[in-house]
Amino acid sequence: MRRASRDLLSLALMDARNHTLHLFGQYRNALEAVDYRVPENPALNPPLWLLGHVGWFQERWIGRNLQRSRGVRCELDLCPLASIEPNADRWWDSAQAPYSARWELSLPDPAHCRSYLLDTLESTLELLEKADNDDDALYFYRLALFQEDIQGEMLVCMAQTLGMALDRPLQMAFTPAAMTLREPLLIPATTWQMGSAGGAQAGFAFDNEQAAHPVKVPEFEIDAQAVTWAQFVEFVADGGYDRQELWHPNGWEWLQAQSAGDGRRGPRHVEQIGIGSGAVIQTLFGQSRRMHGSQAAMHMTWWEADAWCRWAGRRLPAEVEWELATHTAGPRGFRWGDVWEWTGTTFQAYPGFAPGPCQSWSAPYFGTHKVLRGASFATRARMKHPNFRNFCRPDRDDIFCGFRSCAL
Numbered sequence: 001m002r003r004a005s006r007d008l009l010s011l012a013l014m015d016a017r018n019h020t021l022h023l024f025g026q027y028r029n030a031l032e033a034v035d036y037r038v039p040e041n042p043a044l045n046p047p048l049w050l051l052g053h054v055g056w057f058q059e060r061w062i063g064r065n066l067q068r069s070r071g072v073r074c075e076l077d078l079c080p081l082a083s084i085e086p087n088a089d090r091w092w093d094s095a096q097a098p099y100s101a102r103w104e105l106s107l108p109d110p111a112h113c114r115s116y117l118l119d120t121l122e123s124t125l126e127l128l129e130k131a132d133n134d135d136d137a138l139y140f141y142r143l144a145l146f147q148e149d150i151q152g153e154m155l156v157c158m159a160q161t162l163g164m165a166l167d168r169p170l171q172m173a174f175t176p177a178a179m180t181l182r183e184p185l186l187i188p189a190t191t192w193q194m195g196s197a198g199g200a201q202a203g204f205a206f207d208n209e210q211a212a213h214p215v216k217v218p219e220f221e222i223d224a225q226a227v228t229w230a231q232f233v234e235f236v237a238d239g240g241y242d243r244q245e246l247w248h249p250n251g252w253e254w255l256q257a258q259s260a261g262d263g264r265r266g267p268r269h270v271e272q273i274g275i276g277s278g279a280v281i282q283t284l285f286g287q288s289r290r291m292h293g294s295q296a297a298m299h300m301t302w303w304e305a306d307a308w309c310r311w312a313g314r315r316l317p318a319e320v321e322w323e324l325a326t327h328t329a330g331p332r333g334f335r336w337g338d339v340w341e342w343t344g345t346t347f348q349a350y351p352g353f354a355p356g357p358c359q360s361w362s363a364p365y366f367g368t369h370k371v372l373r374g375a376s377f378a379t380r381a382r383m384k385h386p387n388f389r390n391f392c393r394p395d396r397d398d399i400f401c402g403f404r405s406c407a408l
Helices: 006-034 047-063 068-073 088-092 110-130 135-162 168-173 229-237 249-262 302-312 319-328
Strands: 185-187 190-194 213-217 220-222 270-273 280-284 287-291 340-346 370-374 389-392 401-403
Touching (some): 006 110, 006 168, 185 319, 190 319, 319 340
Antiparallel strands (some): 340 370, 370 389
16 A cells, blocks of 8 residues: 555545544444533543544645645645635644643534535545656555554544444454464664655655664574463463562652552453463453453553563563565465554654655654554554654553563
């Protein structure tokens, strides 16, 4: 999809919008009676804000952008055209409606939001028909597609946080798969070309994936799959949540704050960990589910992943190790895509980084967030790419995140 032509992009954009509206239908079933109100929570956005923002982003960078055909070379100081919705910027522009202000907005009703999404998609598809078929001309269409896929996964994560029930097809689609466990893999030393290359016919790349640059990587051993519940239960059984020596100082401080509140002794949404039986009961979309021992452990912070690695005498992989293994060790059994995977790397710019047209995409988070790699069972297949860099604060655990480890 990063090299998708006009015709394929047109189908994908329609598919993404249908998926967004189908997901929002789950919110209508659960929240219509309470006027779509949800608790103010760092893991949540007002659902009507998130829905409108999807349409706003697409319209802002395509329908309202007279330089859309120039791609990353467009001039940012030019004022965009007016929106088809007079209040769109006030409601859905992240710069004008920062997180703290979204809860106070008088947002339009769902019918109005749906109409806006349908109108913006229609405009986008009409413009796409007339666009050239090169990377510059298609850059913003690809960006809007991937942004909508990202927001769609956030709708799924929010449903999990809220304990919302989903319809049966979605419930089945968003069930973690059991894995065939394999021995760790030895990756030989090499010089790896890290990141995504630019240039003619290179396709789409997010700004934080650039510029591609060589990195010398010593030999290392890495798990063939994410750490499983069976492995994580052993850490809990050995008193992992009570042993300060296993935790980064900031992680221990975070844990004590959590313990003072809800007595946390396991990942988020876990109701019970059977120390003797190894059984894990975790709430999944409002239903208590017994998790299989060979499923990837999930809903844990970077602090918990780091503590497990210290307990096991291992470490989190550097993101270059994760990327190298993903590109080269698939035929040997390297499995990814079950959960987002914490790495040991702090999110930073690559050498030669230049922010993309949407300048708030990456740069504000350098130095404060940790890198996650891979994808989860809630990630659209076209989004899954071994060079994609997700990033979150180390205390984030509402997304479907887990980890794998490397030998010291």
